Amino acid sequence: MEPLAGRAALVTGAGVGIGEEIARELARQGARVAIHYAGSSAGAHAAMAEITAAGGEAVALRGDLRHVADCERIVAEATDTFDGLDILVNNAGVTRAGTIEETSEALYDEMFDLNVKGYFFCARAALPALERSGQGSIINITSIHGGGGFPNHAAYAGTKGAVIGFTRSLAIELALRHVRVNAIGPGVIEVPRYFAVPGYTTQFGDTLVPWGRVGRPRDIAPAVAFLAGDGAEFITGQTLYVDGGTNARMGLWWETPSE
Template identity: 60%
Template sequence: MIDLSGRKALVTGAGMGIGQGVAVELARQGAEVAVHYPPFEKSADATVERINGLGGRAATVRGDLRVVSECRRVVDEAAAALDGLDILVNNAGVTRTRDFLEMDEEVYGEQFELNVRGYFFCAQQAVPHMLERGGGSIVNISSIHGRGGLPRHSAYAATKGAVDAFTRELAVELAGQKIRVNAVAPGIIEVPRYFDIPGYTTEFGNTLVPAGRVGTPEDVGRAVTFLASDAADFITGQVLYVDGGTSARMGLWWDQGDRPR
């Protein structure tokens, strides 16, 4: 049983997609949730409405986590709105697909500023708030791209490899202060932007995953909720793959009758 009653959580990039699924699942298990969303999104109302529908408590905070001072402000405002902070879910990120030889400094920098630097300084700002409450849990959203290669994702994959390394190091550094640090690495999680990819359909996505279906934001939310809870009290420094078996499958491929239909 997962019970997060009384816990205070900040989820970055929670206005839609995976972040929304995580925020709602934390609220479902009793946490009070600060829903962060970036300046280029209009609001996080949909997430707040879903949390309110569960009888939960939500606050919103807006900010550009590519900027270090904004990371600090967002965390402090979330802690003030919730009267404390026990859980940080670093989820806000950006994916940009480019051929390696076409990658430019601006697109490269944008991904590292948000996907790595944003995680780092949000975590740094969150730790003192957690220490005031006797400890806490940080969950970083990584990706299967941190483990295996896929063309046109060189910079994005590098950011997620950095997140995995950061997760392990910080877990060791903070273990003595009762702050656990883990990561969740999603595979194909169907979010609205997938349908902007030419030719993508749910049926096609299902054929790519050994489990025979694409994942949902709720799948990631359940994994994050587990890692943030006392049920995972002896788990730190780990990367949990939520990918329906994608990262476990051998890359050498030929059809031997075992491909999902």
């Protein structure tokens, strides 16, 4: 039997990259999936078509999760489509690198509104359905930046650190209501936007990770599916880093000279 058979999931930011692969993986494991997107219509609808062609159930929903009204509408549409909701994956987010001087109020607000506010209000909107489910699970996508410093990412790291604190506190708040709340901390995961960075290559990405290769969205999706399923029934309030060892490594790093 498929591990997530009969369950309904909403994955935000699922039109591209990590979110798109999470939606596909949850469907492969039997879940019915609402695929939220903001601008990536082609990816969201391609994922929906693939899932339905394989015999699954999926719907694509567009919305701007910087706004509470859209958070509430997207959750309501997903819940109405599947007559319930068991899994919420808060993944929609934005990265804007820059020094503190380069980070304008508009850029700061964009990141916090989507990366933190959107997570909070999607979770709040989904809570009644997740509680009715009896096996509700919220999975928040954070980052290695939430627990470690890196130049030119102060605002972004602030959002991802906030997600970790939000995850822990909400997990305790909802424990006796039988809604689990966990987070996934991806490391260096090669997504399309990486190739817009001057000088980036996969070979360079491989050098950044102790495991010896850059991560890919398919590395994140099974971890999300695990936290959504029965095998993680006694796990809540945790952040699982899926990063090839990056978070465990000391900040000071060098190659040992060969003799």
